[in-house]
Amino acid sequence: MPKLLGVLGGMGPLATADFMRKLTELTPASRDQDHIPALVYSNPQVPDRSTAIMGRGESPLPALLDGIARLQNAGAEAIAIPCNTAHYWYDEMAAASRVPILHIVGSVCDLLRERGIDSGAVGVMGTAGTLHTGIYQGYLQRSGYHCVLPSDTEMAELVMPGIVSVKAGDLASAKRKLGDAARRLGDRGARMIVLGCTEIPLALADASPEATARYVDSTAALAQACVAWAHGRRGTAET
Amino acid sequence: MPKLLGVLGGMGPLATADFMRKLTELTPASRDQDHIPALVYSNPQVPDRSTAIMGRGESPLPALLDGIARLQNAGAEAIAIPCNTAHYWYDEMAAASRVPILHIVGSVCDLLRERGIDSGAVGVMGTAGTLHTGIYQGYLQRSGYHCVLPSDTEMAELVMPGIVSVKAGDLASAKRKLGDAARRLGDRGARMIVLGCTEIPLALADASPEATARYVDSTAALAQACVAWAHGRRGTAET
Numbered sequence: 001m002p003k004l005l006g007v008l009g010g011m012g013p014l015a016t017a018d019f020m021r022k023l024t025e026l027t028p029a030s031r032d033q034d035h036i037p038a039l040v041y042s043n044p045q046v047p048d049r050s051t052a053i054m055g056r057g058e059s060p061l062p063a064l065l066d067g068i069a070r071l072q073n074a075g076a077e078a079i080a081i082p083c084n085t086a087h088y089w090y091d092e093m094a095a096a097s098r099v100p101i102l103h104i105v106g107s108v109c110d111l112l113r114e115r116g117i118d119s120g121a122v123g124v125m126g127t128a129g130t131l132h133t134g135i136y137q138g139y140l141q142r143s144g145y146h147c148v149l150p151s152d153t154e155m156a157e158l159v160m161p162g163i164v165s166v167k168a169g170d171l172a173s174a175k176r177k178l179g180d181a182a183r184r185l186g187d188r189g190a191r192m193i194v195l196g197c198t199e200i201p202l203a204l205a206d207a208s209p210e211a212t213a214r215y216v217d218s219t220a221a222l223a224q225a226c227v228a229w230a231h232g233r234r235g236t237a238e239t
Numbered sequence: 240m241p242k243l244l245g246v247l248g249g250m251g252p253l254a255t256a257d258f259m260r261k262l263t264e265l266t267p268a269s270r271d272q273d274h275i276p277a278l279v280y281s282n283p284q285v286p287d288r289s290t291a292i293m294g295r296g297e298s299p300l301p302a303l304l305d306g307i308a309r310l311q312n313a314g315a316e317a318i319a320i321p322c323n324t325a326h327y328w329y330d331e332m333a334a335a336s337r338v339p340i341l342h343i344v345g346s347v348c349d350l351l352r353e354r355g356i357d358s359g360a361v362g363v364m365g366t367a368g369t370l371h372t373g374i375y376q377g378y379l380q381r382s383g384y385h386c387v388l389p390s391d392t393e394m395a396e397l398v399m400p401g402i403v404s405v406k407a408g409d410l411a412s413a414k415r416k417l418g419d420a421a422r423r424l425g426d427r428g429a430r431m432i433v434l435g436c437t438e439i440p441l442a443l444a445d446a447s448p449e450a451t452a453r454y455v456d457s458t459a460a461l462a463q464a465c466v467a468w469a470h471g472r473r474g475t476a477e478t
Contacts, residue, residue, distance in 0.1 A: 012271040017259035024252040030407045032251040035283035044274035074313050168269045
């Protein structure tokens, strides 16, 4: 039997479905049996990650640790979490886990390098929580990139409202806001733009080929790290 | 906490991702926390269902029963199986399960009635295994419909090759074959056409509005039955 991948999802649920689709599409396969077996715990009731980081809500950590324990107890041999913001609690989750947790930001760095980008200005769009914690800034700067972020106004008027629109199922409105925020990062010199919240690729799925060529989709990056893990290859995502 | 839905998936894995997306889209929600928690066991290694029914391969029943047991042991309170052909073993799975298994064909009948169709000719496309077992024919005839099926030649040249193309990731080729098979059922009098294999809606996702209006998507029907279950409403899918 191939190794069982655990997925701690539901943050949000549409992003988890998108992750499962990308995991399937990125796996070389000609029939069902070639695909990676997975156990997905989609728990949309995990308290909002950004709100907690900004000091205005309940911590999601107990729910995250409960999810890690459930997946492990059910036989998962590695765990992926298709939510960037939840990676703020990565160290606590990794300490509580007997199996490796693939790191979404590490997988984004692997994908940047695979696309031939190993320095220069890289834009990052994510939740207020993700950007506040600095996980992308730290990882990217240590890897030799210069990080370009949305301004406070762009976060308040474009990025966060765009993410909220995806969670409410309004992809058309989300696309306008998030596409605009991405263009502004490009105008400020970003060669590539990390879609560093797994809701964002849902809104920008049918962007123009020129825009898409600049996007680095964190959901697809994590899925690719899972395919590498299943096939016994290691990358930065496995720490 | 809301009730935990179990999903026995991976047959195929892309259909399971599509089911998760439709479950999310059909749930009335404005934020993550409004969605249905789910535990999805995606096991693409289940032996091929059609091949077994046609007497040419290993039975998937032990793998299906193992999946049901895993989901139950992990706390699932009802189970959905986004694979029509696997419902040939419904009685054995239901007998082994302490929790209800929502029936995909029952959910299709509920959706037909909800769309105002309660008699007349209904076309069904599915795997050779599904059509051979007669589960759709029996259910539809008992519910007052007349069943229109693809001919043996259409099954061999259009429907089965179309389903195999989806499993191999070639959606464009699948769309031509399955769209052609659906048109032929319409030409023979079918008012509505059941997409009675969860791979088929993946290929016909961007069909014309006229064609889409006639399709009854078994994946969406099952997702809708799960939303009804989560919200305490009962339908034919819960037997």
